Amino acid sequence: MSTVLExxxxxxxxxxxxxxxSGETRNAVLSDIATLIHEKSADILRENQKDLxxxxxxxPMRDRLKLTQERLSDLAESVISVMQLPDPAGQVLSKKTLPxxxxxxxxxxxxxxxxxxxxxxxxxxxxxxxxCIRSGNAAxxxxxxxxxxxNTILVHLIHQALVxxxxxxxxxxxxxxxxxxxxxxxxxxxxxxxxxxxxxxALIQRxxxxxxxxxxxxxxxxxxxxxxxxxxxxxxxxxxxxxxxSRPAVCNSLDTIVLHKSxxxxxxxxxxxxxxxxxxxxxxxxxxxxxxxxxxxxFLEVAKExxxxxxxxxxxxxxxxxxxxQEALSHISTYSSRHSEAIVTSDEVEANYFLSAVDxxxxxxxxSTRFTDGGEFGLGAEIGISTQKLHARGPFALEKLVTEKxxxxxxxxxx
Amino acid sequence: MSTVLExxxxxxxxxxxxxxxSGETRNAVLSDIATLIHEKSADILRENQKDLxxxxxxxPMRDRLKLTQERLSDLAESVISVMQLPDPAGQVLSKKTLPxxxxxxxxxxxxxxxxxxxxxxxxxxxxxxxxCIRSGNAAxxxxxxxxxxxNTILVHLIHQALVxxxxxxxxxxxxxxxxxxxxxxxxxxxxxxxxxxxxxxALIQRxxxxxxxxxxxxxxxxxxxxxxxxxxxxxxxxxxxxxxxSRPAVCNSLDTIVLHKSxxxxxxxxxxxxxxxxxxxxxxxxxxxxxxxxxxxxFLEVAKExxxxxxxxxxxxxxxxxxxxQEALSHISTYSSRHSEAIVTSDEVEANYFLSAVDxxxxxxxxSTRFTDGGEFGLGAEIGISTQKLHARGPFALEKLVTEKxxxxxxxxxx
Numbered sequence: 001m002s003t004v005l006e007x008x009x010x011x012x013x014x015x016x017x018x019x020x021x022s023g024e025t026r027n028a029v030l031s032d033i034a035t036l037i038h039e040k041s042a043d044i045l046r047e048n049q050k051d052l053x054x055x056x057x058x059x060p061m062r063d064r065l066k067l068t069q070e071r072l073s074d075l076a077e078s079v080i081s082v083m084q085l086p087d088p089a090g091q092v093l094s095k096k097t098l099p100x101x102x103x104x105x106x107x108x109x110x111x112x113x114x115x116x117x118x119x120x121x122x123x124x125x126x127x128x129x130x131x132c133i134r135s136g137n138a139a140x141x142x143x144x145x146x147x148x149x150x151n152t153i154l155v156h157l158i159h160q161a162l163v164x165x166x167x168x169x170x171x172x173x174x175x176x177x178x179x180x181x182x183x184x185x186x187x188x189x190x191x192x193x194x195x196x197x198x199x200x201x202a203l204i205q206r207x208x209x210x211x212x213x214x215x216x217x218x219x220x221x222x223x224x225x226x227x228x229x230x231x232x233x234x235x236x237x238x239x240x241x242x243x244x245x246s247r248p249a250v251c252n253s254l255d256t257i258v259l260h261k262s263x264x265x266x267x268x269x270x271x272x273x274x275x276x277x278x279x280x281x282x283x284x285x286x287x288x289x290x291x292x293x294x295x296x297x298x299f300l301e302v303a304k305e306x307x308x309x310x311x312x313x314x315x316x317x318x319x320x321x322x323x324x325x326q327e328a329l330s331h332i333s334t335y336s337s338r339h340s341e342a343i344v345t346s347d348e349v350e351a352n353y354f355l356s357a358v359d360x361x362x363x364x365x366x367x368s369t370r371f372t373d374g375g376e377f378g379l380g381a382e383i384g385i386s387t388q389k390l391h392a393r394g395p396f397a398l399e400k401l402v403t404e405k406x407x408x409x410x411x412x413x414x415x
Numbered sequence: 416m417s418t419v420l421e422x423x424x425x426x427x428x429x430x431x432x433x434x435x436x437s438g439e440t441r442n443a444v445l446s447d448i449a450t451l452i453h454e455k456s457a458d459i460l461r462e463n464q465k466d467l468x469x470x471x472x473x474x475p476m477r478d479r480l481k482l483t484q485e486r487l488s489d490l491a492e493s494v495i496s497v498m499q500l501p502d503p504a505g506q507v508l509s510k511k512t513l514p515x516x517x518x519x520x521x522x523x524x525x526x527x528x529x530x531x532x533x534x535x536x537x538x539x540x541x542x543x544x545x546x547c548i549r550s551g552n553a554a555x556x557x558x559x560x561x562x563x564x565x566n567t568i569l570v571h572l573i574h575q576a577l578v579x580x581x582x583x584x585x586x587x588x589x590x591x592x593x594x595x596x597x598x599x600x601x602x603x604x605x606x607x608x609x610x611x612x613x614x615x616x617a618l619i620q621r622x623x624x625x626x627x628x629x630x631x632x633x634x635x636x637x638x639x640x641x642x643x644x645x646x647x648x649x650x651x652x653x654x655x656x657x658x659x660x661s662r663p664a665v666c667n668s669l670d671t672i673v674l675h676k677s678x679x680x681x682x683x684x685x686x687x688x689x690x691x692x693x694x695x696x697x698x699x700x701x702x703x704x705x706x707x708x709x710x711x712x713x714f715l716e717v718a719k720e721x722x723x724x725x726x727x728x729x730x731x732x733x734x735x736x737x738x739x740x741q742e743a744l745s746h747i748s749t750y751s752s753r754h755s756e757a758i759v760t761s762d763e764v765e766a767n768y769f770l771s772a773v774d775x776x777x778x779x780x781x782x783s784t785r786f787t788d789g790g791e792f793g794l795g796a797e798i799g800i801s802t803q804k805l806h807a808r809g810p811f812a813l814e815k816l817v818t819e820k821x822x823x824x825x826x827x828x829x830x
Contacts, residue, residue, distance in 0.1 A: 112804065364822075
């Protein structure tokens with residue numbers, strides 16, 4: 001563990017050289033990373049194969065772990081796209097002269113050292129390093145052991161790009177994957193400024209419990225879509241189907257349909273065909289279950305209490321029928337993970353009340369919850385979707401990898 | 416404990432009514448609080464006397480705890496001043512139409528429920544409640560047991576003002592002072608959105624260690640002033656004396672003078688008279704000790720390693736003499752608590768390098784570190800000075816009692 005702490009200290013020390021490097025230098029590093037990904041693609045794929053060889057041929061993680069020539073091109077492309085985003089550091093947020101003549105300004109500066117704990121996807125290594133370097137932050141990366149060969153060569157290339165531009169390789173540190181070293185990271189308050197866990201709920205819980213370093217939680221998304229009494233039914237069906245099936249394993253996908261009783265029968269009648277074609281398993285409440293049963297819906301279950309507030313991450317969802325708008329709001333307030341929530345309605349007053357009253361990172365009127373995403377929002381690549389309220393809420397992208405600094409310039413002012 | 420959790424839940428539920436109340440209504444509550452402080456001053460002073468009666472007549476805490484007619488007037492005045500600050504919620508941070516027609520905006524909204532743990536000063540009760548109500552946040556207050564009678568009547572008046580304006584009294588909850596209930600607060604992730612500890616280093620450590628709720632650390636200030644080779648000596652003496660003696664018990668007061676060797680003798684020669692008059696105990700390093708000894712400085716000690724990075728909170732400081740600018744930066748980087756740091760110099764290049772390289776909430780050139788304060792910065796009353804980097808850095812005032820919310824308005828957009 002002492003070696004790891006020593007390396008954290010080196011990363012802390014080196015971080016200021018990166019913070020003070022020019023935007024051009026930092027972008028030159030990114031450009032070199034993209035070039036090296038192309039040039040060394042054969043080496044990367046060879047190392048990636050070593051990781052794949054450790055997994056059974058039908059292991060579900062293989063696809064997330066596997067790199068191909070095409071995926072490497074996409075990865076290099078995403079590094080280039082980060083170069084084109086505005087530098088979030090060095091922005092002047094306010095500037096004024098106090099009555100005593102002190103010139104006071106507030107500017108954005110890099111956070112310092114960002115720790116990211118993530119699981120097997122090796123593209124995270126490049127994405128996080130690119131975002132951190134672009135914004136002048138040093139990074140401590142703790143990837144999954146399944147991807148260790150791939151991550152090692154990727155960080156080797158990042159180091160090469162740093163050296164080519166005269167910046168210490170200490171600014172990007174790939175930690176060993178020993179489980180107990182995660183604790184060293186979570187308690188290194190002197191060296192690490194923020195920790196971002198990317199991964200399972202269990203990981204996020206561990207970080208929340210153990211970390212002494214401030215964290216950004218990128219938590220689970222338990223997302224509702226409320227189909228109101230005045231919803232246009234075909235629009236509601238399109239939105240619900242899209243929110244559920246376009247990518248069910250991601251955090252902004254639909255988990256529960258909240259349905260006004262007056263529209264329930266008509267809505268479900270139209271939902272049956274598309275949901276059947278995607279084989280969506282439906283955990284239906286007491287009211288919707290008999291309706292779906294009478295429509296001969298083939299993938300039907302009785303909802304239990306645990307099926308509300310449940311993140312399905314699969315072709316599955318629950319349905320809750322409510323008597324009125326207030327019951328819908330109350331259900332969402334109780335079970336929401338405050339990620340993304342939507343209402344489908346033609347009633348503007350009701351919609352505006354929903355947008356105001358529902359406490360979530362993103363709220364939608366007549367649109368799919370699937371839009372909550374850094375790329376969709378025009379923010380570029382994201383480190384995760386924050387479901388907490390401090391510092392960043394929703395997509396945690398480049399623009400949030402900064403803190404503030406107050407600068408006072410005087411001529412001898414005292415208080 | 417179950418009662419406390421039930422009350423947290425009531426506070427959570429009530430918080431949205433406050434968040435959705437108009438700015439006029441929230442300000443009417445504040446106005447009524449100010450009026451009630453005046454009208455009920457005799458009752459408040461009587462309850463305050465009960466708390467004072469629990470303390471020995473020479474107890475150092477008496478002064479912090481004691482209210483007077485004049486202090487109550489100041490308190491009512493500070494509530495009125497919060498009314499005049501702009502509402503931090505409801506600001507549109509960005510607004511755009513995505514290529515698919517989705518109208519996407521990012522607005523500020525209240526954090527929700529803010530938990531504040533503080534020690535004996537009863538003015539905090541009113542200040543925090545006023546800031547929270549103004550910004551649409553519910554508040555859970557956990558004050559010190561020494562001030563329980565005073566806090567109880569103050570919260571009673573706040574409740575009266577809420578009732579007069581049709582808002583549930585649940586939005587301001589004064590917790591019982593049992594120590595174990597602090598744990599209930601720190602782990603109530605479902606009900607509390609942020610916790611702010613105000614008080615001793617021990618309290619802040621406990622919160623950092625135990626809290627599952629995101630926190631804003633308002634930590635200790637270990638503040639340096641670097642007197643550079645090219646400093647104007649009389650200015651440097653004025654700044655150092657002000658930073659040390661104007662209010663030594665607060666976090667932005669000076670703890671260590673870092674002194675360039677070439678100017679050490681001349682600077683100390685001028686420092687001796689004012690420091691002697693304030694009886695400032697000086698913990699001097701190997702170089703400055705003989706100099707001060709030869710100047711017959713009467714309050715002299717030999718600095719130990721522990722005297723660097725030490726927050727004195729008294730008429731005392733340490734002195735470190737350095738060979739060059741880099742050694743000064745390195746000393747500050749090692750021992751700073753990243754609160755407030757200053758350089759005194761006539762060299763603009765060196766000053767700008769210092770302002771950029773030193774990692775602290777506030778950095779000053781030719782000014783006293785004592786300026787780091789919400790009121791001085793024009794932000795109004797503050798809940799504390801944040802020494803962490805997420806969300807708020809430096810004075811944590813009204814403007815930071817908000818989070819963001821993304822709002823997407825569509826016409827059936829799917830992804």
